[in-house]
Amino acid sequence: ETGVTQSPTHLIKTRGQQVTLRCSSQSGHNTVSWYQQALGQGPQFIFQYYREEENGRGNFPPRFSGLQFPNYSSELNVNALELDDSALYLCASSWGLAGLTDTQYFGPGTRLTVL
């Protein structure tokens, strides 16, 4: 059973650019959630994908968007990058909705720096 993987591990971008982060969920899981973790803070929920459809969104602007593919892997896209987007982006997979399931498995994260 493979765990949750994310790519890339680190990324440096400049303001205004666009970025795509990728996540491969744990085998057998049908839900992927994305979180943003700023330095010194807890993870903040961005959105969740359940069976390829967005199912819940946190307080993030529309320039944060995502996709989930038939194999349940997922992408997070951020357009028009701002300095405050610098953070660790975490992907988590689960069987069933994230807020209800008894276990979410987190990937190692992608650290994004916006200059």
Place this chain on the structure above:
Amino acid sequence: GIQVEQSPPDLILQEGANSTLRCNFSDSVNNLQWFHQNPWGQLINLFYIPSGTKQNGRLSATTVATERYSLLYISSSQTTDSGVYFCAVGSNSGYALNFGKGTSLLVTP
């Protein structure tokens, strides 16, 4: 959304000491989890504990749902216990886990 408050924010212990971390939440929850984040950023699930008491080795947790708090106990701490401990709760909407700001623990030799 549900507010989650953790205390203390920072904790320094000597190896072998015991500690108690607290999580208060503002509304009824159907999901409560404790996580440990290591220095490399990896979040590891410690307990799923919306109510009751569980134990896993030197760690145990208790949630009193009616009083809206949970406690994580670490006994005989080791340097490998260092990191940030997060409490996260899920509401009936099921959309997400709401995380607290964490307790940063440093265990010294």
